[in-house]
Amino acid sequence: MRTPFHFDELDLYVWEGKADVLDRIARCMASFDVEVIRADGIPQPQERLKGRVGVAIISVTVIDGGGLSMASEVLQGMPVIWVAAANRDRDTRLYPAEYQHILPFDFTGAELRTLVTKLVQQLRAHDATPDRPDVLVANSECMQSLLSEVTAFADCDHNVLVHGDTGVGKERIAQQLHVGHSLYGKGPFVPVNCGAIPDGLFESHFFGHAKGSFTGAVHAHRGYFEQATGGTLFLDEIGDLPRYQQVKLLRVLEDNVVTRLGSTVPIKLDFRLVAATNCDLRELVQSGDFRADLFYRLAVIELQVPSLEARGAVDKIAIFKAVMASVMGEAHRESLHDLPYWLTDAIADMYFPGNVRQLRNLAERVGVIVRQMGAWDQTLIERALALARRMSPAPGSAPADTEPGEPASRRNWDATERNRIISALETKEWRRLETAQFLGISRKVLWEKMRKYQITNGEPGIPQPD
Ligand SMILES: Nc1ncnc2c1ncn2[C@@H]1O[C@H](COP(=O)(O)OP(=O)(O)O)[C@@H](O)[C@H]1O
Ligand SMILES: [Mg+2]
Incomplete structure (x- = not known):
């Protein structure tokens, strides 16, 4: 998010053409701490404009000198006040339709200040709205x-x-x-x-x-x-x-x-x-x-962009926490450090065909429950989980052997999850406790998954709980 700016960080760029309005604008704005700059004369306006917050004031007379196309090249989304004869019909063949803010040549100081203030407020409102309302989780x-x-x-x-x-x-x-x-x-x-x-x-x-x-x-x-x-x-x-x-x-x-x-x-x-x-x-x-x-x-x-399954439990749990935090508010943030194991395991184990969007939806629901109940109400949360599972049954609830009618996405998911677990085990040199922590699941769930996918450390046989 960009930091909000103050009025005195505002530059007014004036393309006056033959209209002689610059001095008048500078006088009208004297009590405001803004910089009024003659843009017609800047040799390299692009450089000057970079990173500045500005409002442009363009006189209709720049059209004669071909200055309009020059001006529009450097505006870069800056709001424009168009100075033209009063009551003149707007003619979009002459200037772009987005020049909606019009001042007559004989504008008063009050008219100018009101319009500039309005545009600055709009810019501020735009700046105050974060581009991304929440964090982008990318732990995997x-x-x-x-x-x-x-x-x-x-x-x-x-x-x-x-x-x-x-x-x-x-x-x-x-x-x-x-x-x-x-x-x-x-x-x-x-x-x-x-x-x-x-x-x-x-x-x-x-x-x-x-x-x-x-x-x-x-x-x-x-x-x-x-x-x-x-x-x-x-x-x-x-x-x-x-x-x-x-x-x-x-x-x-x-x-x-x-x-x-x-x-x-x-x-x-x-x-x-x-x-x-x-x-x-x-x-x-x-x-x-x-x-x-x-x-x-x-x-x-x-x-x-990888699917949520490919990112694994690390991202699932982190996104879940981030969304819950935004629902529950600052006061509850502490309690999110340690989600109950039964909850992290359930999330790690769930398959979300709707990816992050679906996981967010579940996290919001659980966030509301915890906020309203003031506790990790297992019964209510399990109910929310069960509802979400009905939309997308967890692979654990399906037979391990894939059936002919089984959707390809499920088979892919199983293969992806198996690979993810193997690579986590290899990273942690097959230490199960560390691997489970790394994946954000409990040791029991890790063991169950190893059994299900028949993952062993090169030794024959079914893995045993350690
Ligand atoms: N890495 C992420 N961390 C947190 N939230 C995310 C992340 N990626 C996506 N989201 C959220 O998930 C939802 C879906 O994202 P979106 O970009 O609309 O997906 P797509 O365009 O691929 O369908 C949005 O609410 C978005 O804010
Ligand atoms: Mg989309």
Whole structure:
């Protein structure tokens, strides 16, 4: 989370063109401790703007000198106050529709200050809302290595494709890539669910539309591409995009410009693109359901978010604790240091096909129980666990031998868990107590699992309890 800023950290950048408004602005703002900077004259405004909190004031007269495109290049999501003749009809062919805050040339000091204060408050509110309401748990080795990839690739402009099952945290990883970008990270993060774009509305959603371009288009509307200017566009469930929409998307990404419906003015695009998929896009390319050219454009860098099972009990328990802590509040935080063993064992043993999302749901429920009852009420918690298990029976409750009708995900899960246990045992040189602690489960459960998966230390026979 960025630290909140004070009013005296605010810079006002003024592009005055031929309007002569800079001195007046400086006078009106004299009682506020802000810096008023003539932006027309800065040779390298990009450098200057980096990392600063600012509001731009642009006079309509910059259009004549071609200064508008220069200005929009360096704004990077900064709010803009547009100074234009009063009552002038807004003309989106002349300037971008997001310049919604308008001051007349004969603005009064009070009008200017009210508007600047409002924009600063909006910026503050935006800053006070954490980008991520809670921690990103990544204790397991596979998550650690994913996070180091994320750190390595965050601050580059290449497109990223994030793979992973539903609920594993693909969007969280995309946000992580966003905040890690030195430039686009300061702009907006615009998530778009590609599976939820109604037929026929692709253009209006992605390209936006001009006012009156079709019945019902009462206001001009910026499409997703424009909304993401200076930030990150996150295309979720990209595999759900029908083929005819894939062509349109590809064309925009190639041309890097977009034209709103009902308009002829091309708008230059500038954002970082991250896409995510829970289906195997390569397979979709093979079967002809996904365009190969679009795939290669999206998948310059590929990241794979591991399933919750692959992360193992270390992450399951840590996520469980983190979510419970956020539900129960500070007062109860202490009691979370030692979750009862029966609870950690149960969580470690449960299979969550819905991944982190499903585990979070269970943790919230248990958090509410503990907060309301003021204790680890085993009966109520067991009931919550049983409900969750009904959604996803634990592998322990199924026969060890896989049956023909058994879903592939279960067999994969068993194989993954077996490997995870073996590698933990090897790490701890087959010391069971340390391995159990490492995995966040009790010795008894470890022993049961070793028996179930017939894991022995190279010696024949069924493992015995130690
Ligand atoms: N590593 C993590 N630590 C804590 N919470 C996480 C983590 N990864 C995901 N979550 C949470 O799990 C839920 C699902 O994550 P999301 O990114 O929406 O998954 P996906 O996009 O893969 O379906 C969200 O509530 C998210 O905050
Ligand atoms: Mg998602």
